[in-house]
Amino acid sequence: MPSAARPKTFAGGAGLVWRWQRILCWIFIVNLVLAHFAVRGLVDRVTPALAHSLASQRLVSGFDLNAIMELSVQPDSPLEAPGPVVFHYSVIFAIFMIFSTGGILATYVFDTKPTTTAFFEACGHHFWRFIRLLVYMALSFIPIGILVAICSPIYNSIDAKSNSPYSAAYFSGAASLIVLLLLIVLRLWFDMAQIIAVADDETRMHRALRRAASLLRHNFGSLLWLYLRISLLAWIFCGLGLYLWVYHLSPFSTTIAFLLTQLVLIFWIATRLWQRASEALWYRQYQAAGVPEPTYSPSPTPAPVPYSTAMN
Numbered sequence: 001m002p003s004a005a006r007p008k009t010f011a012g013g014a015g016l017v018w019r020w021q022r023i024l025c026w027i028f029i030v031n032l033v034l035a036h037f038a039v040r041g042l043v044d045r046v047t048p049a050l051a052h053s054l055a056s057q058r059l060v061s062g063f064d065l066n067a068i069m070e071l072s073v074q075p076d077s078p079l080e081a082p083g084p085v086v087f088h089y090s091v092i093f094a095i096f097m098i099f100s101t102g103g104i105l106a107t108y109v110f111d112t113k114p115t116t117t118a119f120f121e122a123c124g125h126h127f128w129r130f131i132r133l134l135v136y137m138a139l140s141f142i143p144i145g146i147l148v149a150i151c152s153p154i155y156n157s158i159d160a161k162s163n164s165p166y167s168a169a170y171f172s173g174a175a176s177l178i179v180l181l182l183l184i185v186l187r188l189w190f191d192m193a194q195i196i197a198v199a200d201d202e203t204r205m206h207r208a209l210r211r212a213a214s215l216l217r218h219n220f221g222s223l224l225w226l227y228l229r230i231s232l233l234a235w236i237f238c239g240l241g242l243y244l245w246v247y248h249l250s251p252f253s254t255t256i257a258f259l260l261t262q263l264v265l266i267f268w269i270a271t272r273l274w275q276r277a278s279e280a281l282w283y284r285q286y287q288a289a290g291v292p293e294p295t296y297s298p299s300p301t302p303a304p305v306p307y308s309t310a311m312n
Helices: 003-019 019-037 038-052 054-060 065-072 085-110 116-161 167-199 205-217 222-248 255-290 307-311
Strands: none
Touching: 003 019, 003 222, 019 038, 019 085, 019 255, 038 054, 038 307, 085 116, 085 167, 085 255, 116 205, 167 205, 167 222, 167 255, 205 222, 222 255
16 A cells, blocks of 8 residues: 555544535434433432432532532432443444444545435444444453453462562553553454455455454554554543533533533544544545555475375
8 A cells, every 4th residue: 555645544534524524413412312311310310319419409509529429328328320321322323323323434445426316325224234243242251251260369479479569560551551452453453354344245254354353464564553543542632621621610510511521422433433534534545546455375386196005
């Protein structure tokens, strides 16, 4: 792939997200509506307790972390763990995102204004393919889970036998970085498989995964750096928002706190769309450059030796 085309994918992906910003708006609206219904149960439980409490102003007029902790330790505390309702709405949002990914990627890959009919047609056309990819992805998590399970007793053994208190901590940090890198590579692999399924209308997901693995193997540095740069921006902005919310917002600034958290959420969704748009643009430029897609070529099978020759 020409080196002159690579820098364009980073800024060009952001341009695609901005050009088709309606996608970002609809994802945010759907997430906001589902979150509203998910917390309705918590609101119904908290309202009677706060309506008859003299300390309710600490939460009604602002956000007081100490008041939250005092309320949570009470025997009849309404702040119980999230119930199945929250989980159900999370599953609904996940299914919505899997369904809409086909239309989103088709918009980014072909960079044309889709009609409502064409967008939802692309969503339905790729839905079951992405469900199959999700099953493959779940299976791919099994080796990583085994690795995490192996690291836990090793950490305990190092912590028990080592005289230094830092040996186990160093091992834990190194193992966490390795697992994180594996998760990122796994995510990038399946991202590229989705791009191939949409761009080339690939119907066989195992073949899309093999092609994506081949692309990732031969272009690992550029694809990983493209993915990591956008992820770092997302984490930096999220950390900045958390810092402002904790250290610079008054407990009584509930409206500003709400707007700040929603701004962080919008940016978080936008960075994920930025990654998908950049990956789609990278693949488009890769195809336009005329670079033959790398394939796995099996080694030639040696000719069988005749039995009589082998005996001699």
